[in-house]
Amino acid sequence: MxxxxxxxxxxxxxxxxxxxxxxxxxxxxxxxxxxxxxxxxxxxxxxxxxxxxxxxxxxxxxxxxxxxxxxxxxxxxxxxxxxxxxxxxxxxxxxxxxxxxxxxxxxxxxGVFTLPKNEPRLVMFAGGIGVTPLLSMVREACATDLRSDILFFHSNQTCRDAAYADELRSLAARCPRLRLIEVCTRETHVGGEKESKRIDVEMLDRYIKDYTVGAYLMCGPREFMDGLKRMLQDKGVDPKKIRKELFS
Ligand SMILES: Cc1cc2nc3c(=O)[nH]c(=O)nc-3n(C[C@H](O)[C@H](O)[C@H](O)COP(=O)(O)OP(=O)(O)OC[C@H]3O[C@@H](n4cnc5c(N)ncnc54)[C@H](O)[C@@H]3O)c2cc1C
The missing domain is CATH 2.40.30.10 (Translation factors)
Incomplete structure (x- = not known):
């Protein structure tokens, strides 16, 4: 065989x-x-x-x-x-x-954690090294005619030297459908589209006006994803619209 x-x-x-x-x-x-x-x-x-x-x-x-x-x-x-x-x-x-x-x-x-093709909006949450599958997706989305708007939360302890931070910034600068939010949980600097605390409901509410639109993709530590999933479900997101990749 x-x-x-x-x-x-x-x-x-x-x-x-x-x-x-x-x-x-x-x-x-x-x-x-x-x-x-x-x-x-x-x-x-x-x-x-x-x-x-x-x-x-x-x-x-x-x-x-x-x-x-x-x-x-x-x-x-x-x-x-x-x-x-x-x-x-x-x-x-x-x-x-x-x-x-x-x-x-x-x-x-x-793997089945792949780029959805027919969603009006994708909200992506990358925690630390969990950026890898989502980076592949945004590289693909920006290089093709994918019709989705992408809101990308790139969360790290410090943003200055986070993996792929420079590339994500330059992708966001040239790819009009991609909006990058840099979340730096252990940095005090706030400015531009940077946040200096862990992602919480207050932060999500500032960027997401209608939670029913599109799909949510996340990859990062288990607690990071569990917390996000809870917040999104509390906001009424259909669990079927939340997809995660667990590294361990
Ligand atoms: C779908 C998926 C995608 C992932 N993507 C990434 C990614 O992009 N980047 C990333 O950093 N991680 C990723 N991971 C996590 C990655 O698979 C490993 O779990 C992680 O790198 C752990 O590394 P470690 O050095 O602690 O491994 P260890 O726990 O040390 O080892 C991993 C395996 O190697 C073998 N091994 C280890 N030591 C020995 C030894 N002395 N003798 C013989 N065999 C040994 C064992 O089989 C062990 O289970 C992903 C995981 C999954 C499930």
Whole structure:
């Protein structure tokens, strides 16, 4: 029997590993032979780290940060896969030492946390490293003719050096449908579209006038998402319109 294409371990080469924020590194991978099948914005891959003899040491799940529109044989980035990984335990510590030219295996793409196509508005909440699947979605939305307005809450302890903060700012500057709210929970600076406290009902009310419009997508720590879901449901949002990706 032929195995589903997602389950096949595909050999990839590391072409870049660099820090992009405190404790977070970005891996760029390119296929050595056949790439993983085409993916949708928001999906994830299995990253398999190898022993020196080429056998698999361990695997973990990582959201694909790049957008499908930048993924194709004729595009400048070719078939590269971009991951952003927060160093936490054994696996990520080892992954952080990957060098240019090292080999890993990818499986996938997997997952149903994908960019909705027919919503008038999308409200996205990214907490810390939870930005990765949502970044893929906004990169995709801004590169295509997606008709949704996007309100994007990018929440971090400090905003200055948050992962992808610069790119999100420049996307918001050139993508008229994207409105970025930077939430910096441990910074006192407030100005422009920045907030300096945790997201609460008072803050949501200032940005969301009609809670019944569109869908809500969130990715971040469990307590962050549980709190948001409660607030949104208290505001009358249909639970079916709230979608979350849990990393653990
Ligand atoms: C859908 C999804 C998407 C995700 N996307 C991201 C993302 O974009 N960025 C991100 O940073 N995180 C993401 N995560 C979280 C990620 O999968 C890991 O849970 C996280 O990186 C934990 O890292 P760790 O170093 O603590 O792992 P560990 O808990 O140390 O290890 C993970 C696994 O590696 C193996 N392992 C660890 N140590 C050893 C050892 N000594 N010997 C043998 N095997 C070992 C085990 O199988 C273990 O379960 C995602 C999770 C999910 C479910």
């Amino acid at each position: 032929i195995p589903p294409p997602q389950t096949v371990q595909r050999r990839y080469r590391v072409i870049e590993n660099r820090p992009i924020a405190d404790g977070i590194f970005r891996l760029l991978l390119e296929p050595v032979e056949d790439p993983i099948p085409p993916f949708q914005a928001g999906q994830w891959v299995g990253l398999h780290l190898l022993n020196p003899d080429g056998s698999v040491w361990a695997k973990s799940a990582y959201s694909i940060a790049n957008a499908p529109t930048t993924y194709g044989p004729d595009l400048p980035a070719g078939r590269q896969v971009e991951l952003a990984i927060k160093v936490e335990g054994d696996f990520t510590t080892r992954a952080s030492t990957l060098k240019t030219g090292d080999t890993v295996f990818l499986t996938g793409p997997w």
